[in-house]
Amino acid sequence: MLEAAAFSLFSAGASLLTGTSKRPEKEDVADANANSFIANLFNSNDKEVKSTSLSFADISKMFDVTGISPTEVDQLAGALKSSGAASDQDIAQLQTMGADFLSGLPGNNYSDDALNQKTDLLSAMQSALSQAQAAGDPTETLTSQVSLLSSLAAANSAGAAQINSGFSSNLSSRTLRTLIALQG
Numbered sequence: 001m002l003e004a005a006a007f008s009l010f011s012a013g014a015s016l017l018t019g020t021s022k023r024p025e026k027e028d029v030a031d032a033n034a035n036s037f038i039a040n041l042f043n044s045n046d047k048e049v050k051s052t053s054l055s056f057a058d059i060s061k062m063f064d065v066t067g068i069s070p071t072e073v074d075q076l077a078g079a080l081k082s083s084g085a086a087s088d089q090d091i092a093q094l095q096t097m098g099a100d101f102l103s104g105l106p107g108n109n110y111s112d113d114a115l116n117q118k119t120d121l122l123s124a125m126q127s128a129l130s131q132a133q134a135a136g137d138p139t140e141t142l143t144s145q146v147s148l149l150s151s152l153a154a155a156n157s158a159g160a161a162q163i164n165s166g167f168s169s170n171l172s173s174r175t176l177r178t179l180i181a182l183q184g
Helices: 002-018 026-041 056-062 070-083 088-095 099-103 121-135 140-164 173-183
Strands: none
Touching: 056 070, 056 140, 070 088, 070 099, 088 140, 121 140
């Protein structure tokens, strides 16, 4: 069933790219339902996950902190806050790397493209921690942040491995997040 959903999502994307149109089929209705579900899950105005029933494992499957944009960081922080899966301090620190915070900085030079550019947040935080340790600066907050991001990355890898074992194709993380949301 998930392979059919993945094929349906792939087909819809391919038809958008090629400009071909086809008459609505069952798969198209499933795509519309999936898109509606995802749109309702995330509120684009406040970038917070509406559902509070997400577990840490669910959240980790939805976000890859080794390839995440500032816009997605805001969504991740909202999900963690809504679920109570992270401390307020960790969430506040995470939000400083999100699009809302970055776009509000004085002399903001962040375009929409920059706010949607994926980076390896875990590696960046590990590097910041190493630099703070070398400089003899306080590291408690950075250590906590690296621990949270490492836990998310490990859970994401475990979830992706579990999903990929059932698929022979190489799906994008966005497609995987959609499939995981539909599966739950």
